[in-house]
Amino acid sequence: MLNLSQYNKPETEKLNQFKTIQDLKNRPHYKILNKILIGFLVFGILILFLPWTQNISGQGAVTTLKPNQRPQTIQSLISGRIEKWYIQEGDFVKKGDTIVFISEIKEDYLDPNLVENTKAQMEAKKRSVTSYDGKINSLSNQIGAIENERKLKFQQAKNKVQQALLKIKSDSMDLEAVKTQVKIAKTQYNRAVQLNKDGLKPLTDVEEKRLKLQEVDAKIITQENKFLASKNELINAKVELNRINAEYYEKKSKAESDQFTAMSNQYDTEAQVNKLKNQYANYKIRNGMYYITAPQNGYVNRAIQSGIGENIKEGTAIVSIMPSKYDIAVETFIAPMDFPLIKKGEKVRVWFDGWPTIVFSGWPGMSYGTFGGKIVAIENYISENGKYRVLIAPDPEDKKWPEQLSIGSGAQTLALLNNVPIWYEIWRTLNGFPPNYYQSKSEKNATKDKK
Template sequence: MLNISEKNPVNIKANGFKTLQSLTNRPHYKILNRIIIGFCIMAFLFLFLPWTQNINGSGSVTTLSPEQRPQTVHSAIAGRIEKWYIREGDFVNKGDTLVFLSEIKEDYFDPNLVENTKNQEDAKRMALQSYGSKVNSLEVQAASLEKERKLKLEQANNKIRQAELKIKSDSMDLEAVKTQLRIAKTQFNRATALNEKGLKPLTEVEAKRLKLQEAEAKIITQENKLLASQNELINAMVEVNRITAEYTEKISKSQSDKFTALSNQYDTEAQVNKLHNQYVNYSIRNGMYYITAPQSGYVNKALVAGVGETIKEGTPIISIMPSGFDIAVETYVDPIDLPLINKGEHVRVWFDGWPRIVFSGWPGLSYGTFGGRIVAIENYISPNGKYRILIAPDTAEGKWPEQLKVGTGARTMALLDTVPVWYEIWRVLNGFPPNYYQPESSKSNEKKEKK
C-alpha cells in the first residue's frame, strides 16, 4: 500500500511516459480552451444585449366592422319554402331575392286580405266622418236652442213687466174707485140728513143713492181687474219657469246626443287606427314572403334545405359573407397582461400558411410578420378566460396579404419596453410580469390632461 502524504510526496515525471507527453503536446486543446473562453465572453456580452419585452396572443382573422362579418339571414315570419333563387357560392347584390315562402297561418290565407282590410278601413273612415258631421249638427242645434231660449225668456220677462205695470194701474184705479165710494157715501149721508130736515128734496137723495150704488159696483169690478192682473203676473212667472225647464231639457238632450256622437266618433277613430295598423302589417307581411339579401356578398351556406319545408319565425336560412370588408385580427391575451395593452399600440402579426421567422425579442430581425395597431380592447373577459383585442392593419407599413380569408389563424406579438437580456431571463425565472409600459402617445395625453 502506497503511503502518499505531505511527508511522503510522489513525483511523477512526464518525461518518462510517452502517453503523458503526447497528451501534453496536443495543440487542439489550446484551441478548445480558447473557444470555450470566447464563448463564455460572448455569452456574458449577450446578457447585456437589448431585448424587447412582448405579449403573445393567438386568434384569427376577422373584420373591423360588425356589419362586414359573416351574416345569417333569418325568416321574419313562419312559412313554407316554395322556391330557391340562389345556390351556394353565388354572389348576390343587396335586395336580390333569395327564397320565396308561402303562408301557413290560417289568419292570412285570404288572397285579398290586404284589399279587404283597406275597404274596411275606408268604410270606418266614412262612418267617422258621419259622426263628425252629426256632432257639428248637434252643436248648431244646441246653439239654436240656446238662442231661442234667450228670446223666449226675454218675451216672458216682458209679459211679467207688463203684468206688473197692469197690476200697478189697476191698483191705482181701485184706490180711485174707493175714493169715489167714500165721496158717494158722504154725499148720500149728507143728502139724507138734509132731506130729514126738509132742506133737500127726496129726488136728490135718490140720485145720491144711485151714485153710491154705482161706486160700489165699480169697486167690485176694479177688484176683479186687479185680481186678473195678478193672475196674469203669476202666469207670466210660471211661463218663465216652464220655458227655462223646457229649453234646459232640450239643450241637455242635444248635449247628451252630442257626447254620444263624440263617444262613437272616438270609438270609430280607434277602430280606424286599428284597421290601418292591420292594413300596414298585412302589407309589410306580404313583402316578407320574399326573403332578400341584406347586403352584397357571397352565399356561404344554405342552412335550410329542400322545398316544402316549414320554418318558424326567426329560423336561420342562409349565411352570407359580405364582399367588401376591412380586414382585422382578433386575438386573446391573458388577464395579467391586460394592463400593459393600450389602444394605438404597435403589434406584430403573422398568419397561418405564410412563411415566417420570428424573434420575439428582436422584432427587427423577424421575417414574415406584418404591422398592426390595437383599435379596440374588450373590457369583459371571454369564455376562454382571456380578454379579446381587435387589431387593424398599420397604415404606416406594408399591406396585409390580399389572400387572407376570414377565420384564418393568426398569432400576435405586442411590443413593450426594451430591457437587457439578463433582466428578461431573471424576470422569466422569477415569474414576474413584463414592465409596466405606456406608449408615448398615452404619456403626452396624460400631460395635456394635467395641464
C-alpha cells in the same frame, strides 16, 4: 468509498511517469477548446446586456373591422313553407336579389284576397266616419236652432212678465182711485145726511148719495178682483218663463247627448279605421316577406335549410353569406395580467398562419413576414376563455396586409412595450413579474410637466 482516510488516497503523482499521460497534457487542442469555452462564456455575458423589447403576445383570428362586414345568416321573418330556391352555394348575390320564396302556412293569412278585403273594410269604416261627421253637424245645427228658439220664447215670456207688471201697476192705480172715490162718496153721503137733518137738503139727495156710495163700494170690489187677477197673470208669466227654460234645456240636452253619442261612435270608428290601416299595412308588408332577399352584396357560404316544401318558423336561419367588401382586422386575446398595459391606439406586430414568417419577439427589427397593426377596440369584460378580447386594425403607416387573407384564419400578435436588458427580462420571467408599464413620449413629457 469517500476516500477520507489518508491511507486510501490514490497516488496520482505516480501516473505522471507514464508517457501517455505526459502526451495528453501536451496536446494543443485542449487549450483551443478552453479558449472557445471562455469566448462563448464572455459572449453569453455580453448578450445578457443587449436590449430586449418587452412584448405581450396574443393569439386570435382574422375578422372584419365593422360588424356589418362579418359573415351573417339570413333569417325568415315569418313562418312559411319553402317553395323555390333562386341561388346555390358559392353564388355571388347583390343587395335585393331573391334567395328563396316561401308560402303561407298560418290559417289567419291563407286568404289570397286578404289585403283587398282588409282595404274594403277600411274604406267602409272611413265612410262610416264621414256619416258620423254629417250627423254631428246636423245635431250641431239642431242645437243652434233650439237655442235660438229658446231665446225667442224666453224673450216673449219676459215681455209677458213685463206686461203683467205694468198691468198690476195700472190696476193698482185704478184701485187707489176707486178707494179715493169711496172716501169722497162717504164724505158726500155723511154731509148730505147732516144737511138733511139740518133741513138744508132734501131726502132725495141723501138717497142719491147713498146709491152712489153703494156703487163705489161695488166698484172697489171689482177693482180688487181685477188687481188680484193681474198678480196671478204675473205669476203665470214667471211660471211660463221657467217652463220655457226647462223645456228648451231638456231639448238641448237631448240633442247634445245625441251629439256626444255620435262623436263617441265616430271616435270608436276612427279607432277601428286606424286598426284596419295597421292590419292592412301589416298584411301588405307580410306579402313582401314571402320573397327572402339578400341584405347586401356577398357570397353564399352555406344553405342552412334545404329541400322543397319544408316548413320553417320565424327567425329560422336559411343561408349564410359573406359580404364581398370588408375591412380586415384581427381579434386577439391577452392574459388578464397584461390587460392594464394595453391601450387603444398602440401599435402591434401581427403575423398570419400560412404566411412565411420569422419572428424574434424581443428584436422586432429582425423579424420577417410580420405586419403592423393598431389597437382600435378593447373589450373590458373577460371572455369565456379567461382572456380579454382586443381588436386590431391595419396600421396605415406600415405595409399593407396580404390580400389573400381569409376571414377566420389564425393570427398571432405582439404588442411592443419597453426596451430592457436581456438579463432583466430573464429575471422578470423567472420571478413571474409583469412587463414594465409602457409610456409614450407624450405621456412621459406630460408626467415631467406635472412634476
